[in-house]
Amino acid sequence: MAEAGILYVVGTPIGNLGDFSPRAREVLARVDLVLAEDTRHSRKLLDHFALRPRLQSLHEHNEREETPRLLARLQAGESLALISDAGMPLVSDPGFFLLRAAREARIPVRVVPGPSAVLAALAASGLPSDRFCFEGFLPAKAAARRAALQALASETRTMIWFESPRRITETLADMAAAFGAERSAAIGRELTKVHEEILRDSLGGLLAMLQAQPEKCRGEMVLVLAGAEKGAASAGEQDLDRLLAPLLQALPLSRAVAVAVQISGLPRKQVYGRALELKES
The missing domain is CATH 1.10.10 (Arc Repressor Mutant, subunit A)
Structure with missing residues (x-):
């Protein structure tokens, strides 16, 4: 049962609804309010499990404005849950300002772990997983993207990004130029969904594959790249x-x-x- 005056951070499925944990469903059924990035998307998930909590949008355009009001509700003893469209909240998703405000106000925060596209892609990539870094989304503009990649030229940890299917071939080409076409990489496409696919090859090989098979440039993608060898120049x-x-x-x-x-x-x-x-x- 959800406790009053607590902010819950709840993981939701990234594709397969079977990954929705019993604890997550229990918390979402009992809190006073669920904060979702896209209430229309989240309502479909909740309806599937016959959950009917009150929903409110919390996204990048209203988070700063809404945080004081939500904080007041928490301080008044209400329990709130933060979810994202898929996976764990706060990973390239809104919620940071509310979470920080709750911590500063000494409001308890409870995490209900769930699926993660970042960790799923890393585990399936076959690349070193003992040390890694998540870089979120690369800039959409080519010059800024190339500069961001150059800044990571000497990174020795495995690197992970989210990428749009519309830009995946451009990104692979920029990575091949920055890190070398032979650098090992993997793409997790449509993870946990019906058409899940893990593509493993060098950067140059992945680029050639996607150019020859454009149907693979569809769906949600997570890009995993091997780190640089220590002492090697990119x-x-x-x-x-x-x-x-x-x-x-x-x-x-x-x-x-x-x-x-x-x-x-x-x-x-x-x-x-x-x-x-x-x-x-």
């Missing part, structure tokens, strides 16, 4: 070194960095750091 780092070497010979450090930033589009901090390393070596 393709992006090698390109930067080739750009910086003659500039450092001909120009003062600050000017060489400025020119390299203008040409490459990379963050100045990254270029400056690499320029210092090359100077010292």
Whole structure:
């Protein structure tokens, strides 16, 4: 039974309704209010299990405005549950401002664990899972996306992203340029659903596969990438070194960095750091 004055963070299925835990259903049946990113989507899930709690939208456009009112309800002794459209709330989903406010107000927060697309994709990828990092969504614009990838050029942990099927081939091409086409990767497509598929290959191999079979560019996708080998320079780092070497010979450090930033589009901090390393070596 849900306790009063508690904020519950409740995991929901990412596809297969059989993954909806009994504890999650019990909590959602008894709280005073369920906060959902899309109430129409969540109502279908709740109706399937004959759950009829009060629903309210909480999304990126109203979270800051609604948090004080929701906090007041919690302080008055009501119990609230936060859910997302699929999987665990707060993972690239709204809810952070409310959760932080509840913690600061010393309101108990209880997590009801559930399915996670991030962990499901990692487990199925066949890539190292002892150390990994979740990077959310990459920027939609090409220049910003490439800069974000370049900033991860030396990351040795396995990396995980959510990606839109509309951009998956562009992202794979940018990753092949930044990390090398031979870097091992996997795509978890439609995880736990009827058409679930795990695609495993190199970045170049996955790109060729999706270009040849565009029907695989459909559904919700999680992209998993092997980390860099320790001490190995990525393709992006090698390109930067080739750009910086003659500039450092001909120009003062600050000017060489400025020119390299203008040409490459990379963050100045990254270029400056690499320029210092090359100077010292």
